[in-house]
Amino acid sequence: MAVKTQLELEVNGKKQQIEVDEEEPLLYVLREDFGLNGPKFGCGLHQCGACMVLVDGKASYTCIQPCSAFEGKKIETIEGLHKSEDKLHPLQKAFYEQQAAQCGYCLNGMMMAALELLRANPNPSELEIRNSLHKIICRCGTHTRFIQAVKNAAQSNSKF
Known part of the structure; x- marks a missing residue:
């Protein structure tokens, strides 16, 4: 039986106390305990980027x-980008306008x-964008759209 301990995690600017097995992966805590479904389970090996x-x-x-391992650190999920009910984050807007995601599974990691x-x-240069996104696996093969979306976001002169 796992021993539960009290942890304080700061997620999307909000400090939250949780009683949990300290060895439980952060992904499970985010999804199951905090209801944040942006990060996904993909490979389970730190290789695909969905999480x-x-x-x-x-x-x-x-x-x-x-x-x-995340106690005392600032954790930001894709849900934390959306600060306003009526306005997309500039990066979300660029991804949407470029129709970058197809199935959406890699979208979290790409963003x-x-x-x-x-x-x-x-x-960033195109090479820097490619180097940043190469660690995310997109099974739909829309990397070129993601690269263009990041270029468009950069050209929007938005504050990120």
């Missing part, structure tokens, strides 16, 4: 990493990787 979130501003896999890049470099 990505930003942790202290860095795109991070969550499918294997224990939730206790988190792109957001990390744009916050560090608001005007």
Whole structure:
């Protein structure tokens, strides 16, 4: 039987206390305990990117990493991007306008990787965009649309 412990996790700017097995992967806590379904279970091996979130501003896999490793860190999920009921985040808008996602399974990872890049470099080259997104597996093969969407977002002069 797993021993539960009290953890405080900061998710999308909100600190939350949770009683959980400290070895439970963060992905499961986000989905099952916090109801955040943006991060997905893909490969379970830190390889496909479906489970990505930003942790202290860095795109991070969550499918294997224990939730206790994230205590005291700022976790941002795709749900945290949508700050206003009537307005999309500039990156969401660019992805939508470019029709970048087909099935949507990789969308979370693509958006988190792109957001990390744009916050560090608001005007990346195509090579930098490709290098940022290459770690995300898109089985539909729409990488070119994702790359164009990130270029469009960068050209929008938005603050990320």
